[in-house]
Amino acid sequence: MTVAEARRLAERFAVRAADHDRDGSFPADDFADLRGSGLFGLMVPERLGGAGAGFADYAAIAYELARGNGATALIFNMHASVTGALSGVTDELGDALGLPPEALEARDRYLRAAAEGSWYAVAMSERGAGSRLSQLTTTYERTAEGFHIKGAKTFCSGAGHADAYLVAARSAADPAQVSQFLVAAGDGLTVEPTWDALGMRATGSHDVHVDVTVPETALLGGVEGLAVVIAQLAPQWMVASYAAVYVGVARAAIDAAVAHVNARNLGHLPAVRARIGRADAAVAAAHLTVMEAARRVDENPGDTATNRWVWRAKLVAGTTAAEVAASMLEAAGTSAMRRGHPLERIYRDARAGSLQPATSDVCADWLGVEALGGDPDSQGSAPRW
Template sequence: MTRRPRTLLTDDLLAAVHARAAQHDRDNTFPHDDLADLVAAGYLRAFVPVGLGGAGLTLEEVAREQARLAAAAPATALAVNMHLVVTGLAAHLLAHGDDSVAFVLRDAAAGEVYAFGNSEAGNDLVMFGSRTRAVPQADGGYRYTGTKIFTSLSPVWTRLATFGLDDSDPGDPRLVHGVVSRGEGVHAKDDWDTLGMRATQSATTVLDGAYAPPGQVYRRLPPGPSADPFVFALFAVFEVLLAAVYTGIGRRALELGVEHAHRRTSMKHDGRPYAQDPDIRWKVADAALAQDGAELQVFALARDVDEDADHGARWFAQLVGLKVRATESARVVVDLALRVSGGGAYSSGSELARLYRDVLAGIYHPSDDESAHGTVATSVLGPPQG
C-alpha cells in the first residue's frame, strides 16, 4: 500500500503567500511575512529528522510541497529552496551513515536559516573549481575570501554553506566546503534588481576572511568531478527541488490558462467560451501534456533518490536532464497559457506576466543547457575523443 505524502503547507498558508506575491514582485522586496509563516509551519525543518526535532520528510514529499509553494509564489519557493537544499543534502548523507554535516540539521532545528554561497561570476566549472580562496587556519578552520553571486535569502540567512580553493600546497590543491556565519568578514550587497524572481533577493555576497570553524568544515576534495557521496547528495537534492519549483510554476500557469479559456468568449462563435474553440483546446491540451510529463518525472526521480534506485553511471545524466526538461517544460506551459489567455495577460500586473518573467530564471541555474547536454552525451556515447 502506497503511503500518502505528508504535508506541512496548509491551503490557508498558500493562499496568504499567493496574495502577497504580486506586491513583493512589484516592490522588489523580500517576503518576510512568507518566511515567518513557513517557519511557524515547521517548513524550514522539513528535512530535519524527527529525532532532531523536525518533520523528517522525504525528498519526494518536499518536492511535492515545493511545487505547491511555487504555484502560489515562485520567488518565495525558490528562495527557501536554498535552505532546503542544504538541509536536504545533510539529511541524505546522515541517512546513509555520514554525520559530517549533521550539525546543519541541528542548526536548522534550532532556527538557523541556511543559504548557498557557491555561484561565482565567470566560473563555468561550477562545483568543480572556485575563484574563492580558502585559507587554512592553525585551529583547522578556514577563512574564505571571494565573491559569491545569486545568494538567495540574502536579507535573512544566518548560515552560509560555501566553498573555495585551498592552494597552500600547490601539489595538492583542495576545494574546501564549509559553513560560515553571518557577521565579521561577510558583506551582503543590496544589488538584486532583476527581470523575475525578484522576491528571492539573491544578492551578491562578499567574503573577506569569513571564518568556518573546524567543526563546520566538512569536505576537502580535489578540483574536478568527484565520486564523494557529498557531491551526489548535493546534485540530487538541488536538481530535484529546483525542477519541482519550476514545475509548480507550470502548474499555476496551466490553471490560469484554463480559467481564461472558460472566461473569455468569442463574438465570432456567438458568445461561446474559448474553451470550446478547437484551436484553443489544442493549445491547452499541449500545455497539459507537457505539465503532466514534468510532474511525473520530478516526483519519480525524487522517489528514486529516496529509495536508492540503481541508475548506475547514468545518475548524474538523469539529474541534470531532469532540471533541463522541467525548466524547459515550464517555459512551454507558461507560453501556451499566455497564448490562450488574451491580451489582458500581457499587462505588467497580470499573474501570467509575472510567471513568464519568473520562469525565465530557470535557464540560468546549474546545470545549464550546454553542461547538461555534455553530461548526457558522455553517459550514452562515452567521453569525447581528442
Template sequence: MNDAFREVALATVDVLRKYAAEVDERARFPVESFGALRESGLLGLVVPGEYGGPGAGLDAFADVAQVLGGGCLSTALAWVMHCQQVDAIARFGTPDLRRRVLPRVARGELYIASVTTESGKGGHLLTAEAPLSTHEGRLRIERNAPVVTGASVAEGFLITMKGDADGPAQAVSLVYADRTDLSVTETGEWDTLGMRGTESLGLRLSGEVPADQAVGEPGRFREVAVESMIPMAHLGWSACWLGAARAALSELVSSLRGPARRGPDTESELVRERLARVRIDLELTSGYLHRVQQEVSGAREAGRSLGAAVTQIHLNTLKVAASELTFQAADGMVQLAGLSGGYSRTSPLPLERTFRDLRAASLNYANDRLLTATGALMLLDRSVALG
C-alpha cells in the same frame, strides 16, 4: 505522513500568494512568506528526526515544493535551495556541526543560503577559485560571490572554496558558516526580468570558523554535490516550476469556465488544441519528475551511490526538460489569454509573472552546461538505460 506535509504546505501557501506580486514588484526577499515557512515547520522539513525535524523523504519534499511554487515561485526556489543545504549538512556534516546546526533549522531559526558562484567561473558548481586556508586550527574564509539567493536575510551560508591555494580548481571543499561568524558585505543589485523575489545579491564574505564546519572530506566536494546537492536541486527546482505552471493553468481554465467567460472562445478547436498542448507539457514534466524522484529515493534507501552515469543523465534530463516544458506551457498560456489577460501586468491572472519567472529556469544552472555534461555521460552508458 506525506499528506500531512502537503496539508501544512496548503495552509501556508496563501501567505506566499498574498505577497508574491509585491515582492516581485519591489525585487525584495519574501520575508513574510519565509516567516510562515518558519512557523509551519517547513523550513526544517528534511531535518532528520534525531535533530528535531520530521525527516521527510524526497516524495514529500517534491510535493511541498510544487505547492509552494504555485504560491510564489521565488519563495519556493529559495526554500528548495535551503533544503539542499540542509540535506548536505545532514548527510556529510561532522557530528558536532549537525548537533549545532540542524536543531536550529528544525526550530525555524536558521535559513541557509548557498554560496557557489564566483566571478571568474560563473555558476560552475564543481570548481572553485578562492582558496581555503587554516589559521590557528580554524578555517579562514575570504570569498566573493556575485549571486547568492536570499543574501540579505540568510542566517547561515554553505560555501564552496578551493581546497588550498596551490591545488587544482576541481579540488573543492565545502564549509558552513554562521552569518555572525563572518563579515558580510552586500555588493551589486538585483533587478532582473524574473525571479525578482529571490533577491540574489552579491556578497563579500570574510571570517574564520571551527575546523569541524567543513562539510564532507577536504577537496572532495564532488561527492557531496553528486549524492546530495545536485539531486535535491534538480528535483526541487523541477517541482517548483511545475507547481507554478500548474497553478497558472488552473487559474486560466477557471477563468475560461467562469460566468464572465472573458478570453478566447472555448468552442474553438484551435483554443482546445492549444489547451491540450499546455496540459501535455505539464503531464510530461510531472511524469518524468515522479520517475526520477523514485529512482533517487530507491538508490538512497538501498545505500547506492547516485554517481552512476545513467542516474546523472536522468537528473540532468529532468532539469533541462522541466525548465523547457514549463516555460513552453507558460508561453502557450500567455498566447491563449492574449494581451490583456496574459501579457498585461494588471491582469487578475498571474501569467505575466509566471512567464518571466519560468524564463529564468533554463538559466538557473545553464541548460547548455548540463547538455554538454549529459552528452559526455552518454558515452559511458552503453546500455542506453532510459528512465
C-alpha cells in the same frame, strides 16, 4: 508537514507574490509561514526534531509551494538542499568516508538549529565561474582559529535574510581542493544588492562579499576537498531539486491561464482550449519525470540509473516551464501581459528554469554523452562542476 499544508501556504504566497516581484523584495511573510509550519525542519531527521522527509516528499512539497510563488519556493529549495545534503551524510556514510566525529556533531547542531527555525542560503556561484566548483576563485586558508575565507559570490537567493550561508571555496594551499563551509550571518559577510533581474525577482539573489574567519567545525564533513565528489555522487541537490519548483511554476501558468480564460469567456475558442490541453499534458509528464527521479533518489541514491533520471528531470522541467508559460500567455492574450497580471510574472519566472545550472543545454549534453556510451561526468565540452 503534508502536501495539503503546502497547498494552504501556497494560496497565501500567491496573494503576496505580485508585490514582492514588483519590488524585488524578500518574501519575509512567506518565510514566516514556512517557519510556522515547521518546514525549515522538513529534511532534518526525526531524532533531531525534524520531519525526516525524503527527496520525493521534498519534491511534492516544492511543487505545491511553487504554484503559489516560484521565488519563495526557489529560496526554500536552497535551504532544503543544504539540510537535505547534510542529512544524507548518515553516521554510516560518515564512518565509511572516515569523517571525524566533530564533523558529525557539527552536522547535528546545524540540522537541529534548522528544525528549531533557522534557515540556510547557498553562496556558491561566482561571476565568471557560475556554479562550476572547479572554477571558483573564493579561497580559504587554515588559521589558528579555523579557516579564513575570502572572495565574492553572486546569485545568492535570500541574501541578507538567512541565518547562515553555505560557502564554497578553494584551498589557497592546494587549489585542487574545493570545500564547503557553513558560515553564520554577521560580520564578514556583506550583501551587495545587485539582483534586478528579468525573473525570480523576489529571490533577491544578490552578491555576497566574504572576508571571514570561521571555526574548524564550519568545514562541512570535516575533511577538505569533498565538494566536487559529493556533486558527482549525489547530484540531486545540485541538479534536480529546482526541477520540482519549475514544474510547479509551469502548473501555476496553467492555473493563471484557466482563471483568465474563464473570466473572459474565451474557453470556447478551439485554439485556446488546445493550448491549455497541451500544456496540461506537458506539465503532467514533467511532474511524473520529476517524481520518478525523486523516487529513485530515495531508493537508490547515486546509482547510475538514478542519476540519469535526475538529469532528465532538470532538462524536462526547465524546458517545459518556459514553453508552457509562453503558450499560456499567448492563450490568454495581451491583457495578461500587463505588469501585475499573474501570467506576466510567471512567464518571467518560468524563463529562469532552463538557465539555472545544470542548464537545459548542459543537461542535454550530459544525457547525450551517456546515451552514446560515454562517461557524461568526465566527457563534457567543459568541466561539469
